[in-house]
Amino acid sequence: MSEEATSRKLTELAKRRGYFFQSSSVYGGVGGFYTFGPQGASLKGHLEDAWRERFSVQEGNMEIDAPTIMPEPVFESSGHLDTFDDMLVDCPECGESHRADHVVEDATDHEDAEGLPIPEVEAIIAEYELVCPSCGAGLAGQAVDDFNLMFATNIGPGDAQPGYMRPETAQGIFVEFPRLKAYARNTLPFGVTQIGRAYRNEISPRRSIIRTREFTQAELEQFVDPAGEGPDCSSVADVPVRLYPIAEQQEDDGEIVETTIGAALEDGVIADPWIAYYLGVAREWYETVGVDMDRFRFRQHLPGERSHYASDCWDAESEIDGHWIEIAGFAHRGDYDLSKHAEGSGERFTVFRQYDEPQIVERATVDPDMSYLGPEFGGDAGAVVGALEDLAATDRSAFDGEVVEIDLEGETHAIPVEHTGFSVDEETIAGEHVTPHVIEPSFGVDRLLYTVLHHAYREDEVDGEARTYLALEPEVAPTFVGVFPLQGDAALEAQARDIVAGLRAAGLAVTYDDSGNIGRRYRRQDEVGTPFCVTVDYESLEDEAVTVRERDSTAQARIPIADLAETLTALRAGERSFAELE
RNA sequence: GCGCGGUUGGUCUAGUGGUAGGACAUAAGCUUCCCAAGCUUAUAGCCCGGGUUCAAUUCCCGGACCGCGCACCA
Known part of the structure; x- marks a missing residue:
C-alpha cells in the first residue's frame, strides 16, 4: 500500500465517516476551509484537552483566550504588516511568479526592495530592464501585485479603524503581557498558553487539512529571564529524540542523529535549555496521543529559513505521504515581540x-x-x-x-x-x-489530527475478510465504546440501553447500534477508531455479564456488567491491559 | 498566481448530443446471529455560468473546487 493510496483512502474515510470535509461545498466550496464533522470535532477536542492538560495544567502555566481580530497597530509592531506582505510579478512568457523585491535585489544595488512602494519597484524593473529569473524574458511593464497574507477587515462602520484576523495566536498573548505578568506576580519565568484559530490568506492551500486558510494553533509563550537559569531538564534528560540539526542538513549525506535530550544539550546540539526541555516534553506527549515515533523527528531551521523574530528554531515533523510535514515549531523569539510592542504602545513590557x-x-x-x-x-x-x-x-x-x-x-x-x-x-x-525572552512552542492542531489519523490507519484481515480500522489511542478516540444487542430483541435492547446509560453516567463516550448483524457493527466502529465494543447476548440476561471486544486484536473477554464501567475506565487510563482480562 | 490533469447519488465509479447504470453505504421489512451473510423495498446524482444546437451531463469558453508540479509558506 503506497503512502499516496493511504492519503486517498483516509480523505475518503474522513468525508464518509465525518472526520473532516470541504466547507461550504453546496455553494461550490471555498479553498482552504474545512469543517470537522462529528468524529473530527471530537478527536480535535480530545487532542486540545490533552495538550491543555500537559502544557498548561501540568506545567503550571496560565491559559488565556484572546480575540481573533486585532487592530492594525498590533501588526505594525509585530512586523506582520511589513514582512507578511509580498510583491509578486508574473512573467509574460513562461508564466512563472516571482517575488518582485527579490528580482530587484538580486539584479540591482537595492538591498531593501521589500520596503519600497510598488510603483517604485515597477519603475526600477523598467529602468534596469530586469528579466525573468526562469526564462530571461523582459519583465518591464508587468504589473507588480501586492499580496498580504493577513485577512483584512474594518472594525466598526467605515474604514477608520482597520483590523486583521490574527495570523498567529501569539500576538494575543504578547499584547496582554503587562497584565499577564501581574497575574504571574511579576516573577519570571512564567508561561501563557492559548488554543485558538489563526488565519492566513494562503496563495495556494494544498494537501487536505495540511495547509488551510483557517487553522487551530495551540501555543505556549514561555517568558524567561535572559540572565536566568534554565528549567530543570532532569525529567526529560533521558528522553530519546531523533534530531536533524543544521550541521547535518548542510552535509550531502547528512543524517538524523539519534540521541537524548540530555546528551544533545550537553553536546550543544540544542543550545537553549528551555527549547531542549519542551522538545523532550513534546516528544513524550506526541507519543501518548498516537504519533508514530518511527515517523517523527525534530529538524532545526536553517539560518535563512527562520522567521524575522527567531534566533533559533526547531520543528517537530511527522512523516506523511513520504513527506515530512511541520506539526510544531519551537522558536527562540528573544525579546523581539515584547520590545516591539513596548516601542509601539509606549507601555512597559518588562x-x-x-x-x-x-x-x-x-x-x-x-x-x-x-x-x-x-x-x-x-x-x-x-x-x-x-x-x-x-x-x-x-x-x-x-x-x-x-x-x-x-x-x-x-x-x-x-x-x-x-x-x-x-x-x-x-x-x-x-x-x-528586564525585558523577558520568549521561548515559543507552537503546535498545529489540524496537522496533528491529520498525523494521528494517518499513523493510526490500518488494514488487515479478520477471518478472511478485509478490515479497515483506526488504531487511535483510547484517550483521544471520538467514541470510546460501542454497545450492541446481539440481535433485534426487546429484552436484549433494553439491557443494552441500560448499559449505555450507565457508561455515559460514568463519563464515557458511548454509541449504541442495533442495525445490521454484529460483524457489520464491529466494522463500523473499527473504521472510526472506537477502541472497545460491548455486546449483550442472551446469556447476559442470565449471568449479568457481557462480551467486551478489543478493536486492534478483535479479542473478546467476558466482563460482569457490574464491573463494566470501572474496567473500561481503567482500560482508557491505561491502568489495565485488555490481555489480562481475557 | 502559472502549468498539467480532474469534477456523475453519502462514498467510489461506468457511460452518453435525446437528462443516466453499477458497487458500497444508509433506511424499512423478513431471515440469520459474536466479526462487512442472504432476499425484498426505499431514499439519493451529472460542480456553476455563458455559448453552439431543435436538444448539452456530454462539445466550446469562462469560473469555482480537488490533485500534482512551480512559486509562496513571515
Missing part, C-alpha cells in the same frame, strides 16, 4: 528583577533653587536645570568650587554652587527592569 543583594550606589543630584535661577535666567531657567542635571551625572567635580560653570548655547554661565542644591547621596537599587 519585569522587575530584584537583586539578591540590593546595590548601594552614590548618586550625585541637583535640586536647584528656582527662586534664584528664575529671576536670573528667565525663560532659559529650564535649560539651565537640565545642564546642571547632566553635569552632576557626568562630572561631579565641577561642583567642588564656589561656583559651577555651565555651557548654554555657546555661552558660559557661572552659578553659585549653593543655589544648585548639589548633593551626593547613597541610593539603594533593589533590582532592574
Whole structure:
C-alpha cells in the first residue's frame, strides 16, 4: 500500500465517516476551509484537552483566550504588516511568479526592495530592464501585485479603524503581557498558553487539512529571564529524540542523529535549555496521543529559513505521504515581540528583577533653587536645570568650587554652587527592569489530527475478510465504546440501553447500534477508531455479564456488567491491559 | 498566481448530443446471529455560468473546487 493510496483512502474515510470535509461545498466550496464533522470535532477536542492538560495544567502555566481580530497597530509592531506582505510579478512568457523585491535585489544595488512602494519597484524593473529569473524574458511593464497574507477587515462602520484576523495566536498573548505578568506576580519565568484559530490568506492551500486558510494553533509563550537559569531538564534528560540539526542538513549525506535530550544539550546540539526541555516534553506527549515515533523527528531551521523574530528554531515533523510535514515549531523569539510592542504602545513590557543583594550606589543630584535661577535666567531657567542635571551625572567635580560653570548655547554661565542644591547621596537599587525572552512552542492542531489519523490507519484481515480500522489511542478516540444487542430483541435492547446509560453516567463516550448483524457493527466502529465494543447476548440476561471486544486484536473477554464501567475506565487510563482480562 | 490533469447519488465509479447504470453505504421489512451473510423495498446524482444546437451531463469558453508540479509558506 503506497503512502499516496493511504492519503486517498483516509480523505475518503474522513468525508464518509465525518472526520473532516470541504466547507461550504453546496455553494461550490471555498479553498482552504474545512469543517470537522462529528468524529473530527471530537478527536480535535480530545487532542486540545490533552495538550491543555500537559502544557498548561501540568506545567503550571496560565491559559488565556484572546480575540481573533486585532487592530492594525498590533501588526505594525509585530512586523506582520511589513514582512507578511509580498510583491509578486508574473512573467509574460513562461508564466512563472516571482517575488518582485527579490528580482530587484538580486539584479540591482537595492538591498531593501521589500520596503519600497510598488510603483517604485515597477519603475526600477523598467529602468534596469530586469528579466525573468526562469526564462530571461523582459519583465518591464508587468504589473507588480501586492499580496498580504493577513485577512483584512474594518472594525466598526467605515474604514477608520482597520483590523486583521490574527495570523498567529501569539500576538494575543504578547499584547496582554503587562497584565499577564501581574497575574504571574511579576516573577519570571512564567508561561501563557492559548488554543485558538489563526488565519492566513494562503496563495495556494494544498494537501487536505495540511495547509488551510483557517487553522487551530495551540501555543505556549514561555517568558524567561535572559540572565536566568534554565528549567530543570532532569525529567526529560533521558528522553530519546531523533534530531536533524543544521550541521547535518548542510552535509550531502547528512543524517538524523539519534540521541537524548540530555546528551544533545550537553553536546550543544540544542543550545537553549528551555527549547531542549519542551522538545523532550513534546516528544513524550506526541507519543501518548498516537504519533508514530518511527515517523517523527525534530529538524532545526536553517539560518535563512527562520522567521524575522527567531534566533533559533526547531520543528517537530511527522512523516506523511513520504513527506515530512511541520506539526510544531519551537522558536527562540528573544525579546523581539515584547520590545516591539513596548516601542509601539509606549507601555512597559518588562519585569522587575530584584537583586539578591540590593546595590548601594552614590548618586550625585541637583535640586536647584528656582527662586534664584528664575529671576536670573528667565525663560532659559529650564535649560539651565537640565545642564546642571547632566553635569552632576557626568562630572561631579565641577561642583567642588564656589561656583559651577555651565555651557548654554555657546555661552558660559557661572552659578553659585549653593543655589544648585548639589548633593551626593547613597541610593539603594533593589533590582532592574528586564525585558523577558520568549521561548515559543507552537503546535498545529489540524496537522496533528491529520498525523494521528494517518499513523493510526490500518488494514488487515479478520477471518478472511478485509478490515479497515483506526488504531487511535483510547484517550483521544471520538467514541470510546460501542454497545450492541446481539440481535433485534426487546429484552436484549433494553439491557443494552441500560448499559449505555450507565457508561455515559460514568463519563464515557458511548454509541449504541442495533442495525445490521454484529460483524457489520464491529466494522463500523473499527473504521472510526472506537477502541472497545460491548455486546449483550442472551446469556447476559442470565449471568449479568457481557462480551467486551478489543478493536486492534478483535479479542473478546467476558466482563460482569457490574464491573463494566470501572474496567473500561481503567482500560482508557491505561491502568489495565485488555490481555489480562481475557 | 502559472502549468498539467480532474469534477456523475453519502462514498467510489461506468457511460452518453435525446437528462443516466453499477458497487458500497444508509433506511424499512423478513431471515440469520459474536466479526462487512442472504432476499425484498426505499431514499439519493451529472460542480456553476455563458455559448453552439431543435436538444448539452456530454462539445466550446469562462469560473469555482480537488490533485500534482512551480512559486509562496513571515
